[in-house]
Amino acid sequence: MDEQSRVTEILRDLSVLYELSLAVGRSLELHENCDEFLRKVMARKSLAFASVWVRASQVPGAEDDAPGYRQVYANPAFRAPLASIGDDHPLVARVMREPSFSVAFGDAAFEDVVTEQGVDGGAFAIYRLGTTGFLKLYAIARPTAFSAIELSKLRHVVDQFAVSVDGCLDHARVRAAETRRRALERQMLQAQKLEGLGLLAGGIAHDFNNLLSVILGSVELARAGTDANGDAELDNVEEAASRAADLCSQLLAYAGGAHLATAIVDLSEVVLETMRLTAVTVSKKARMQQRLAQHLPAIEADRTQLLQVVMNLVTNASEALDEATGEVAVATGSIRVTARDLEGYHLGEARRPGEYVYLDVIDNGCGIDAATRERLFDPFFTTKFTGRGLGLAAVLGIVRSHRGAIRVASTPGQGTRVRVLFPAVNAEQPEPRAPLGTRADTARRGTILIVDDEDSVRRTLGRLVEAEGLDALVAAHGGEAVDVFRQRWREIDVVLLDLTMPVMGGEEAFAAMLEIDPRARVILMSGYTHLEGERLTNPRPAAFLAKPIRSRDLFDAIGQLLDERGTSRAR
Amino acid sequence: MAHSMPASKHVARVRSSTPEAIRAAAAELDLGPRALLTVLVAEKGAPDLEGIVAALRDLDVEFFGGLFPGLIEGQSHVDEGALLIVQPSDTPPLLITGLHDADFEIPAIEPLDTTAFGTQTAFVLVDGLTANVSRLLAELHGRLGNTVHYVGGGAGSLSLVQRPCVFTRNGVYQDAAVVGFVARQSRFGVRHGWKQLAGPIVATRSHGNVVQELNWRNAYEVYAETIQPYLDEALTEDGFFDATKGFPFGIFKEGLEDVVRDPIAKGANGELLCVGEVPENAVLNILRGDRTSLIEAAALAAKDCLVGDPPTDPSVFVVDCVSRTLFLEDDFERELAVVGEHVAELGASAVPLGILSLGEISSHGQGLVEFFNKTIVIAVLHG
Structure with missing residues (x-):
């Protein structure tokens, strides 16, 4: 080779190295990075195959102590189905000994380096990639091994490629760590949810078991006849049952599913009423202050639930005063709220900025630390030694169901400020809902069909009805009720129909009864919410009663229907 | 039939x-x-x-x-x-x-x-x-x-x-x-029988089948300078196709003949349009052939x-x-x-x-x- 040819060859080699070096590190994605570089190498060096192997322990997602090496890139991919080799593979031993080497078909060591399919000729050039792995290049038509000079020509650019592979693996590890962190966060959130659910279930069980203990104990005492009248035990049962009903009401409030008997309400009036009611229950150490705005914009709310909210917050504030004498201030007012103002609030359905009426309950008691604030609205969460319940959880449920918002700001040792927002409305006072009926006349006659799948409910209602001098028929599900109604509809004056039953539910039975007698007088009952019954508008039942049913409500409803019966019969 | x-x-x-x-x-x-x-x-x-x-x-x-x-x-x-x-x-x-x-x-x-x-x-x-x-x-x-x-x-x-x-x-x-x-x-x-006339030249800027720069300079200028001595007449835009059909590019491929790329037209900014892609930074030769x-x-x-x-x-x-x-x-x-x-x-x-x-x-x-x-x-x- 003459001097000119030698210079031309060096120039050409340098130019090829320039092209190859510019193809290194074009992407942080491992496959793309390998592809950009190795396609060029294959094209310029007339190669048929290339693959990249890395230590299994460095492959993203692998165990830190995973043994052996894994193939992370192969072109063409079909040729290299073998994805991993052990540390004891002869290829690994050779790579550990030599930073680069070449073997050709026919060499004694050729079979040691073959990890691909269909290799029956050609030569391999193999380069160690730093401490990460190795690179295999294969020329299918080459009869002899790559020379030391040929291997050296690529050495530096391959070293550069090794660094880029390390960079890609680091990048993948960082991304994998980020993915793991997010997964852990999701798991923690899930665990917190489950913990909350456990707390809720445990709290409900605890409170109900206490109440059931009272009821069962009182029933036993009544049976034993220790009290001549049994009145004391019955009083106990009634009180416990009443508290159980309250607890259910709180649960529904927490779930935001309680029946809302909404009306146009002046919040300041409700607060005044509550303050009168709580005067005897709040701590005597609390100096109560009221700053109630007059002529507040109205809000649409369930007055009873509003009372519950105010009472709960005022009680909590007074209890925060601990042993010290302190101040509890209750204030109302109206405010225009921006979207930014709503940040930091627990929000109801409506997250729109606009005109709101606020209730502030402020104390200068012990305050609440950040960890406690996080769990303040969890059901049955309490910092008090005694007393469990739904307290603030129910308050949150009520606020949400009123499309309101609540925020707690507190500094430990200085006090707490709770602000509740309710959307203001500009509406006229609606017509009050007409009462279902009054128990004006208890000496009515009539036949009541009682339909409920719970035997105890059927029995209790039957006895109550009969005690009022009415006749009772019973059925255990909708199908049976329809059969009874079909046979005796002329003598049945009122149907007490449970909504949720096996075989045939109340809704279907109701429709069937109307087909038999379009004037059937049906009172629907449910252990869930009023909303369930109230969604039935076509046909609409004569009345809806939510369980537990108090006898007064029951006979008010029955009485009104019996009166209507009388009127219509008179016609 | x-x-x-x-x-x-x-x-x-x-x-x-x-x-x-x-x-x-x-x-x-x-x-x-x-x-x-x-x-x-x-x-x-x-x-x-x-x-x-x-x-x-x-x-x-x-x-x-x-x-x-x-x-x-x-x-x-x-x-x-x-x-x-x-x-x-x-x-x-x-x-x-x-x-x-x-x-x-x-x-x-x-x-x-x-x-x-x-x-x-x-x-x-x-x-x-x-x-x-x-x-x-x-x-x-x-x-x-x-x-x-x-x-x-x-x-x-x-x-x-x-x-x-x-x-x-x-x-x-x-x-x-x-x-x-x-x-x-x-x-x-x-x-193909085309032989190296000049090179190596690096296609320092190219996109698809358009070569914009050779050796960091305008592609047409480098190409024209290289082949002009072998042409009987001055290289012009109109005569580009006829004049250049005897002077294609070759992409270097070790151990084999270059992969030929035929420049068939000159763009308004001196870029060369080829039949087939020319990868950016590819090492090229300018080739010349004769009937024999x-x-x-x-x-x-x-x-x-x-x-x-x-x-x-x-x-x-x-x-x-x-x-x-x-x-x-x-x-x-x-x-x-x-x-x-x-x-x-x-x-x-x-x-x-x-x-x-x-x-x-x-x-x-x-x-x-x-x-x-x-x-x-x-x-x-x-x-």
Whole structure:
């Protein structure tokens, strides 16, 4: 080779190295990075195959102590189905000994380096990639091994490629760590949810078991006849049952599913009423202050639930005063709220900025630390030694169901400020809902069909009805009720129909009864919410009663229907 | 009217490229259950490709094909009519569309049976004026590697006006490729005969088939400076195509002839438009050829195919760049004659048949599949 040819060859080699070096590190994605570089190498060096192997322990997602090496890139991919080799593979031993080497078909060591399919000729050039792995290049038509000079020509650019592979693996590890962190966060959130659910279930069980203990104990005492009248035990049962009903009401409030008997309400009036009611229950150490705005914009709310909210917050504030004498201030007012103002609030359905009426309950008691604030609205969460319940959880449920918002700001040792927002409305006072009926006349006659799948409910209602001098028929599900109604509809004056039953539910039975007698007088009952019954508008039942049913409500409803019966019969 | 050449039920030469004539000729061929019909149509007379596809669709046979500037028939070439070749196949032709879009997708390919037939042969016909041909070939190689040998070329018109030019029984397509998988083995000779005039030169700025900079300077300036001393007249924009047809680029490929890239036009800003992609930072040479070196290369390509044991039942398929006909002019028949003389030793059945193409495709039978320019690819199919 003459001097000119030698210079031309060096120039050409340098130019090829320039092209190859510019193809290194074009992407942080491992496959793309390998592809950009190795396609060029294959094209310029007339190669048929290339693959990249890395230590299994460095492959993203692998165990830190995973043994052996894994193939992370192969072109063409079909040729290299073998994805991993052990540390004891002869290829690994050779790579550990030599930073680069070449073997050709026919060499004694050729079979040691073959990890691909269909290799029956050609030569391999193999380069160690730093401490990460190795690179295999294969020329299918080459009869002899790559020379030391040929291997050296690529050495530096391959070293550069090794660094880029390390960079890609680091990048993948960082991304994998980020993915793991997010997964852990999701798991923690899930665990917190489950913990909350456990707390809720445990709290409900605890409170109900206490109440059931009272009821069962009182029933036993009544049976034993220790009290001549049994009145004391019955009083106990009634009180416990009443508290159980309250607890259910709180649960529904927490779930935001309680029946809302909404009306146009002046919040300041409700607060005044509550303050009168709580005067005897709040701590005597609390100096109560009221700053109630007059002529507040109205809000649409369930007055009873509003009372519950105010009472709960005022009680909590007074209890925060601990042993010290302190101040509890209750204030109302109206405010225009921006979207930014709503940040930091627990929000109801409506997250729109606009005109709101606020209730502030402020104390200068012990305050609440950040960890406690996080769990303040969890059901049955309490910092008090005694007393469990739904307290603030129910308050949150009520606020949400009123499309309101609540925020707690507190500094430990200085006090707490709770602000509740309710959307203001500009509406006229609606017509009050007409009462279902009054128990004006208890000496009515009539036949009541009682339909409920719970035997105890059927029995209790039957006895109550009969005690009022009415006749009772019973059925255990909708199908049976329809059969009874079909046979005796002329003598049945009122149907007490449970909504949720096996075989045939109340809704279907109701429709069937109307087909038999379009004037059937049906009172629907449910252990869930009023909303369930109230969604039935076509046909609409004569009345809806939510369980537990108090006898007064029951006979008010029955009485009104019996009166209507009388009127219509008179016609 | 159909004339078979050679007299065979597997090949038909049709003088007319009307749908009726092509269908009639195809119907006389041995269209058995494994038959794959290759339909190669010459561009003269503006053949009705849609009509041809509709006519052939009546026959119970898989087919694929394309429109080309010319056809090779023995030791001569023609620019009208059609060539029909029936070969065995167990895989329907593959259609790849949307090649003008860099994100084109290749449909799933079933693994080929290499146990019964050895390495099969893939006939790749691609719209020669579309983009991303090199990427298409790289993707095909990535999927199939060397389980097949690749041969084929660029379809289209010598006018260099792009139009729908490849087809299957599903229709006629532009910016597309069709691949016919033939259950026969093959040997290849790939040569061009262009020699290095200047280089190395680095394509420091390029995009697809447009070279914008050479050695960090305006591409046209560098190119013109290099070839001007070898031209009889000053290089002008109007005379660019004629003057440069003898001075193509060669992309360096170690141990093999350069992959030729033909600069066919100069852009407004001095960029050079080539047939086929020039990767950015690729090492180029500027090549020069003469009639003798090109014809000698064709002879060497033919000889390359003859290396090894005598093949059984051989047939010869030639893909020759249409630019070689323009460069060799009357001597092009000599090139075909040389090829014919060499492959004649394979027997009477080994009459060269093929296409004049806009770019040639081959894997050299071994490494990556390449898209060449100004090159002759000779395939001997056997078994």
